[in-house]
Amino acid sequence: ATLSTRGFGTEKIEDELAILYPETRVARMDMDTTRRKRSFETIIYRFENMEVDILVGTQMVSKGLDFSNVSVVGVLNADNLFNFPDFRAFERSFQLLSQVSGRAGRRNKQGKVIIQTSEPNHPVIKDVLNYNFIHMYNSQMEERKTFNYPPFCRLIKITLKHKNRDELNRQAKHLGDKLRETFGVRVLGPEFPLVGKIQKWYLKTIILKIEKDRSIVRAKQLLTEILDKFSGKDTYRAFQVVIDVDPV
Incomplete structure (x- = not known):
């Protein structure tokens, strides 16, 4: 027998949520749903005005969006971020996960952030949980110097x-x-x-x-x-x- 790892896209997650929570209004934000003019703004407007209960999206959800009514943020398969084959992977993972964490509990409301990972002791996860930017920066600079990557x-x-x-x-x-x-x-x-x-x-x-x-x-x-x-x-x-x- 063979064991294979299956990924999941936003559309699949949207379908599963509709089955698990049939009374919940679910919307999706990705390249497919934001192709048309003003579609991005429409999705944001609907979510901000509580016309949508759960927003499923790609990384674009975390980019500069400030929602006032978010109580829970979930990141699925965060391992894909820091296992990406790029020397900037740890830096970008820390930045993205920190941004995502900031989406929950804003405006004087405490929220919850759930990060799915098979490596809970990974340095990126630890630094995000402790918001330890200095440690992340120093470790990355040391590693890049050792292996001769920018800025060296x-x-x-x-x-x-x-x-x-x-x-x-x-x-x-x-x-x-x-x-x-x-x-x-x-x-x-x-x-x-x-x-x-x-x-x-x-x-x-x-x-x-x-x-x-x-x-x-x-x-x-x-x-x-x-x-x-x-x-x-x-x-x-x-x-x-x-x-x-x-x-x-």
């Missing part, structure tokens, strides 16, 4: 796109090898990003780490020379290359 270096992200997955794999590896001839251990990848395909295009990314005391201009010049040679060959003309300096 600068990053250049190279995204390669091709409609053929196998061809992308071959040529991305070739480019990665060429970059290592010049930049050495500063090169990470190529790897598939979290979203490895957009429409008909397969994606792979390569990251360059450039030390703060090195010239980013010179690094970009060397990178441009390598990419010019790469894109000048007939076999590479079907590629798209996107360069992002200091990716957010």
